[in-house]
Amino acid sequence: MPERSAVHATFTIERAYPVTPAKVFRAWADPSAKRRWFACHDDWEPGAHELDFRIGGREHLRTGPPGGTAHIYNAVYHDIVANQRIVYSYAMQLDDRRISVSLATVEFRAEGSGTRLVVTEQGAFLDGYDDVAGREEGTRIGLDNLDRELRRKPS
DSSP: OOOOOEEEEEEEEEEEESSOHHHHHHHHHOHHHHHHHSSSOTTSEEEEEEEOOSTTOEEEEEEESTTSOOEEEEEEEEEEETTTEEEEEEEEEETTEEEEEEEEEEEEEEETTEEEEEEEEEEEEETTSOOHHHHHHHHHHHHHHHHHHHHOOOO
């Protein structure tokens, strides 16, 4: 039987975006917009993405490198305050191995004519498959993608 472990860690990332909290919030709430920015890596194959953005709603994303391990994200939304806050929990898997379970809070704060976004994640990283540094890096990549989405010209 493999060695079992749970390592707990918390991180917070702050970003400033040059658009209103309502526009940043929409990028999290709109399924089309979120699909464009949410997967970490541009070279990964886009897979199934489902978003039921409401309290009690769920989100599912399956993605990963071509021919490689599937990265599977399953979330439940616990609290949504339009243009102000989102609280959700999620589990990550690599193929059939659960690698972490987290609680995340996203805060949208008006700052001048823009938005200060504050993401705080509390994670349990399981059995050595992932760690807080890797998760924080992936979250930063996602927030970079969000910045590109917010600057994107509608087609």
